[in-house]
Amino acid sequence: MYIYVLGSAAGGGFPQWNCNCPNCHGVRAGTIQAKARTQSSIAVSENGTDWVLLNASPDIRQQLFEFKAAQPARKLRDTGITSVILMDSQLDHTTGLLTLREGCPMNVWCTAMVHQDLTSGFPVFNMLKHWNGGLQYHEINPKQAFKINGFENLEFLPLIIKSAAPPYSPHRNDPHDGDNIALIIKDHKTQKQLFYAPGLGKIDDQIMQIMQSSDCVMIDGTLWTDDEMQQIGVGTKTGR
Numbered sequence: 001m002y003i004y005v006l007g008s009a010a011g012g013g014f015p016q017w018n019c020n021c022p023n024c025h026g027v028r029a030g031t032i033q034a035k036a037r038t039q040s041s042i043a044v045s046e047n048g049t050d051w052v053l054l055n056a057s058p059d060i061r062q063q064l065f066e067f068k069a070a071q072p073a074r075k076l077r078d079t080g081i082t083s084v085i086l087m088d089s090q091l092d093h094t095t096g097l098l099t100l101r102e103g104c105p106m107n108v109w110c111t112a113m114v115h116q117d118l119t120s121g122f123p124v125f126n127m128l129k130h131w132n133g134g135l136q137y138h139e140i141n142p143k144q145a146f147k148i149n150g151f152e153n154l155e156f157l158p159l160i161i162k163s164a165a166p167p168y169s170p171h172r173n174d175p176h177d178g179d180n181i182a183l184i185i186k187d188h189k190t191q192k193q194l195f196y197a198p199g200l201g202k203i204d205d206q207i208m209q210i211m212q213s214s215d216c217v218m219i220d221g222t223l224w225t226d227d228e229m230q231q232i233g234v235g236t237k238t239g240r
Contacts (some may be wrong), residue, residue: 045151198218
C-alpha cells in the first residue's frame, strides 16, 4: 500500500489566515522551526498510479499540484484520483469536492448521515449534478467492510467514532452513528494495515487495540490539551 500525505493541518490550515497565536505568527515571522501545512487529507494506492482520496480539503488544488503521481498524463484530460472517501461532512473535509467538479462524474463514498448533510445543510451533491453527472454516491455501512473497483487488494473497514457533526448539520445536536468514521485499511497482498482517524474525539480501549495492531497510525485530535484554546486566548471551546 502506498500512502501519500496531502495535508496534515487542522481546519484553516497552518498558519491559519486570521490567527496570530505563537505558532501561526512564528511560522510567518520565521522565528520558530515549523513549516506551513495544508488541511488534512491523504491518498492511498496499491499500484502507485490509481489513488483513493480520503477527504477533499479546501486546499485540494494546491495539494494535487504538488502530488505529481496524481497526474499520470495518459491522455488529454486525466487524473490518478478514481474515488473519494469522506470520513465526515466537516467543511475542511468536503469543500474540495467543489474544486474537483471538472473531473465529474466522481465516485464518492460516505455514510448515509454524511450524505444527508451534503444534500441538505451543505448540498454539494445537489449543486454538482450540473457538472457532467456530479458526484456518484456509494453508501458506506459504518458496520461493514467494503472494497472499491480497481483496488482488489485493499479492504476498507469503517469504524464508528464519537465526534460532533458540523455546525450546519441538521443533526448537529443529535448525534448519529455514521456522523464520523475512522478507517482500517488492510492490504491483503502485504498483510499490512493502516488506521486513519482524522476526526478522533476519544481514544477508548477498542481504538487503542486497533492502533497497537496497525502498522501505520494516522490520527488527529487537533489539540494537545483540553484547555489549549482557552489558555492561548483564541476561543472558549475545550478540546473535547
